Amino acid sequence: MKQEQQYLWWQSGTIYQIYPRSFQDSNGDGIGDLQGIISRLDYLEWLGVTAVWISPIYPSPMADFGYDISDYCDIHPLFGTLDDFDQLIQEVHKRDMKLILDLVPNHTSDQHPWFLESRSSKNNPKRDWYIWHDAKEDGSEPTNWLSVFGGSGWEWDEKTQQYYYHAFLKEQPDLNWRNPEVQQAMFDVMRFWLDKGVDGFRVDVMWHMIKDEKLRDNPSNPDYKPHQATYEQLIPAYSTDQPEIHDIVSKMRKVTDAYKARVLIGEIYLPVHRLIIYYGTNNKGAHLPFNFSLITLDWDAHKLSSHISEYEGALPEGGWPNWVIGNHDQPRITSRVGQAQAKVAGMLLLTLRGTPTLYYGDEIGMRDVPIPPDKVQDPQGLNMPDKDLSRDPARTPMQWDSSNNAGFTTGEPWLPLPYNFQRINVEAQREDTYSMLSFYRRILQLRKQEPALHIGDYEPVVTNGSLLAFIRKTESKKYLVVLNLSHKPCIFRLNTQEYKGTIVLATSPEREGKTIEANISLYGDEGILIELD
Ligand code: GLC
Secondary structure, three states: OOOHHHOOHHHHOOEEEEOHHHOOOOOOOOOOOHHHHHHOHHHHHHHOOOEEEEOOOOOOOOOOOOOOOOOOOOOOOOOOOHHHHHHHHHHHHHOOOEEEEEEOOOEOOOOOHHHHHHOOOOOOOOHHHEOEEOOOOOOOOOOOOEOOOOOEOEEEEOOOOEEEEOOOOOOOOEEOOOOHHHHHHHHHHHHHHHHHOOOEEEEOOHHHOOOOOOOOOOOEOOOOOOOOOHHHHEOOOOOOOOOOHHHHHHHHHHHHHOOOOOEEEEOOOOOHHHHHHHHOHHHOOOOEEOOOHHHHOOOOHHHHHHHHHHHHHHOOOOOOOEEEOOOOOOOOHHHHHOHHHHHHHHHHHHHOOOEEEEEOOHHHOOOOOOOOHHHOOOHHHHHOHHHOOOOHHHOOOOOOOOOHHHHOOOOOOOOOOOOOOOOOOHHHHHOOOOOHHHHHHHHHHHHHHOHHHHOOEEEEEOOOOOEEEEEEEOOOOEEEEEEEOOOOOEEEOOOOOOOOEEEEEEOOHHHOOOEEOOOEEEOOOOEEEEEEO
């Protein structure tokens, strides 16, 4: 029998992502900061999450809002100081929670001293820390590789007469991970923060870190649709997900494992059969290669249940599953599946087997906020203005209360608040039993209390139409989860006596406490969690 003590916090717990610019401002400059986060830790404790992952807080020219780092071992003055950071870590740990940092090893800012040196001359010792190449004979770029943010992935450097590669902005040159000095430098960065007591890293674009040594061109994508980012015109077969990445990840894991109970998470957008390779040989890769399928798949019961089975079946022995429902790069869940389905989505995230990661504000049902064209800040939106790709709408300030600027700042918020924040905010929802926030809190508490929910086995249940159902169980307890992914009522048919029990949690609290003995009629957009007899 599985013993609970065999499981670590990052397996049994829940991760909450904070986008620091938007969580809480403490000094009135309209941008969130570390003291702001500290002042809201009681809320996170009350909510019941285990770990907090914060997007980058390091010095940065902010070309990509902190994902362009100019110093890996300091804090951007906008966010505070290293002292504030030490205080944050202490305060998090005091509440028995964990702190996960964002590590961005694929690229630096073009203002990082490493790159300034590297671009200063061809013989500079740091030249080979980045990916420099001669032009082709006709002067064109070394490969056809595209930048995720639009345009070519290569930038010509007039002074030294070579191109450098950047998977993202030209202000974010890619590091050359084939160079052992680069590897050591980044492992030192990891140790710097691990020594400070951070509980792990979310590694940015892990699958981008190594590129084809022979610099082969990427093939074109026959399924490209004009509304997509121009990057999608090619299949990044040679610029991402190269076999050599797994050796690098295992080295990062080794650095992490030299410390007790730390976690290594990888940001990886790949199909299941490629994704699971990032667990590494003998599970010596990433602990949690992020599984984004709840974001990338259509909100369809059949597609989701086949994915869950495929993923469960593909996981390597000992590989721990995980699920993500939103992040700072994707439209918010409430906007994607609609207000009515948002609780069902939360229930799915928090009842599946595996570590859930939730995105700040989703617990109160924050929606994507439309940003007027002259206020767009995200480079992805600015570079491809005709394609509606800005990530700003999902990055707006946290809605705390109904006061000015939703209690986020006393100044001018860096992104606007929605018109309805006076209704959709933490304060308004806290005491309301029927609110999204109360729902999230109750399910987080139940998940925490019940081993069947946080570490139990997963067993699919065959259903019809728009229903998604499964069982979570330990030897002593069994839960049946039934979710209606459509707006229409439907019936979940119980064809065996096995499914007798009591509803312990539901998207509509009125349903709780009811016993279930026959077929269950579900309302549209309803989810129920039944403790089986
Ligand atoms: C990751 C981050 C994203 C960033 C990009 C480049 O995808 O999540 O926000 O723009 O990497 O660092």
